[in-house]
Amino acid sequence: MTSASRWSSPWWLHATAIPDFRSEQGALARQNELTKPPGSLGMLEEVAIKFAAWQGQVKPQIQLPQCVVFAADHGVVAQGVSAFPQAVTVEMLKNFIAGGAAISVLARFHQMGLTVVNCGTAIPCEYLQGVIHRPVAAGTEDFSLQAAMTNEQAQQALDIGAEIIDQLEVGSDLFIAGEMGIGNTSAATCLAAMILDLPATALVGPGTGVTGENLHHKQQVLAASMRRAKEFVESPLQALEQVGGFELGAIAGAYIRAAQRGIPILVDGFIASTAALLAVQLNEGARDWMLFGHQSAEPGHARVLEALDAEPLLQLNMRLGEGSGAATALTIVKQALALHNEMATFAEASVSGQHLVSEAE
Ligand SMILES: Cc1cc2ncn([C@H]3O[C@H](COP(=O)(O)O)[C@@H](O)[C@H]3O)c2cc1C
Numbered sequence: 001m002t003s004a005s006r007w008s009s010p011w012w013l014h015a016t017a018i019p020d021f022r023s024e025q026g027a028l029a030r031q032n033e034l035t036k037p038p039g040s041l042g043m044l045e046e047v048a049i050k051f052a053a054w055q056g057q058v059k060p061q062i063q064l065p066q067c068v069v070f071a072a073d074h075g076v077v078a079q080g081v082s083a084f085p086q087a088v089t090v091e092m093l094k095n096f097i098a099g100g101a102a103i104s105v106l107a108r109f110h111q112m113g114l115t116v117v118n119c120g121t122a123i124p125c126e127y128l129q130g131v132i133h134r135p136v137a138a139g140t141e142d143f144s145l146q147a148a149m150t151n152e153q154a155q156q157a158l159d160i161g162a163e164i165i166d167q168l169e170v171g172s173d174l175f176i177a178g179e180m181g182i183g184n185t186s187a188a189t190c191l192a193a194m195i196l197d198l199p200a201t202a203l204v205g206p207g208t209g210v211t212g213e214n215l216h217h218k219q220q221v222l223a224a225s226m227r228r229a230k231e232f233v234e235s236p237l238q239a240l241e242q243v244g245g246f247e248l249g250a251i252a253g254a255y256i257r258a259a260q261r262g263i264p265i266l267v268d269g270f271i272a273s274t275a276a277l278l279a280v281q282l283n284e285g286a287r288d289w290m291l292f293g294h295q296s297a298e299p300g301h302a303r304v305l306e307a308l309d310a311e312p313l314l315q316l317n318m319r320l321g322e323g324s325g326a327a328t329a330l331t332i333v334k335q336a337l338a339l340h341n342e343m344a345t346f347a348e349a350s351v352s353g354q355h356l357v358s359e360a361e
C-alpha cells in the first residue's frame with residue numbers, strides 16, 4: 001500500500017532526488033573544452049549538462065530507456081467530444097502489444113522497453129496478455145454531469161504510476177510516459193484549465209480531429225463542465241477528481257516517483273505535459289527531473305509548457321500522444337550525449353582555443 005496512512009504524509013509529498021551539482025559543473029567545463037565555439041551546440045549542450053547532473057557523472061549515457069503507456073476511458077465521450085469511438089482505446093491496446101502502433105515502432109527503433117498499463121477501460125480487456133491490468137473502474141464518470149472519480153480513485157490512480165516506476169528494470173535511466181484514452185484531450189483541457197485558472201476555451205483543440213461545428217460543441221461541453229466542477233476544486237487532487245482521468249493521475253504519480261528515485265523524465269505532448277503540470281502542483285521537486293520532448297500541435301500545449309517554464313526540443317506538428325513525440329526527441333537526446341562524450345577537446349586535438357574574449361564576459 002503506497003497511499004497515505006493516518007500518521008504519515010502521502011508518498012507523493014515526499015522529497016524528490018537532488019541533481020548532482022558537481023557533475024553539472026564538470027559537464028559545463030567539458031562543454032567549454034570541446035572543439036567548437038562555446039555554446040555553439042545550443043540546447044544540445046544544455047541537455048548533456050542536465051543528464052550529467054541527473055546521472056551524477058560528467059559523461060552521462062542512456063542505456064535502458066523505458067516507455068510506459070497508461071490507458072483509460074473517459075465518461076465524457078458520451079457527449080460527443082472525440083472524432084473516434086470509445087472502442088478505439090482497447091483496440092489500440094491490442095495494437096501496442098502486437099507492435100503496430102506508432103509508439104511500438106519507435107520503441108523498437110530505440111530498443112526501448114515498452115510497458116502498457118490498463119488503468120480502467122469501458123470495454124473489459126483483462127483477457128489481454130502482455131498488458132499490466134490495474135483498472136480503477138470501467139472508465140471515469142461523465143465529468144460534464146458529475147465528478148470524474150472519487151478521492152479514493154484519484155489516489156489509486158497516482159499509486160498505479162508509483163507502482164509501475166518501482167517495478168521498472170534496475171538501471172532504467174530514462175522514463176517516457178505515453179497515454180491512450182479516447183476523450184483524454186477533453187480531460188487534459190479541463191484539468192490544465194482548472195490548475196491554470198483559465199477558461200477551457202483558452203486550451204481546447206481538435207484532439208483526434210474534431211473540427212468546425214463539432215469543435216464548437218466540444219468547447220461548449222468543456223466550458224459547461226468547468227462551470228459545474230469549479231466550486232468543488234480547491235486543490236490539484238480535487239481537480240483530478242473532478243475533471244481528470246485515471247491515466248492522467250497515473251502519469252502524474254509516475255513522474256513524481258521517477259523524480260523521487262532520480263530517474264530523468266522525457267515528457268511527451270499536451271496530455272503528458274498536463275499530467276506533468278499536475279505532478280508539479282502536487283510536488284514541485286518533480287520539475288527538476290523533466291525534459292520536454294516536443295510541442296504538440298494541440299493548441300493548449302503552448303500554455304501548459306509556458307506554465308511549466310519548459311522549452312521543448314522539437315516542434316514537428318505532431319498530435320498523437322502515446323509517448324511518440326518524446327520517443328522522437330530521444331534521438332536528439334542521444335545525439336547530445338554522444339557529442340558531449342565523444343568530441344575531442346582543444347588540447348586532445350591540438351586545436352587553438354578562443355583568442356578574442358570580450359571584456360563584458
Ligand atoms: C487510432 C488512434 C490512435 C491514437 N493514439 C493516440 N491517440 C490519441 O488520441 C486520443 C485523444 O484524442 P481525443 O480526445 O480527440 O479522443 C488519445 O487516445 C490519445 O492518446 C490516438 C487516437 C486514435 C483515434
Ligand SMILES: O=C(O)c1cccnc1
Pocket residue numbers: 185207208268269270271272296297298301318319320321322
Ligand atoms: O499532444 C498530445 O498529447 C495529443 C494530442 C492530440 C491527441 N492526443 C494526444
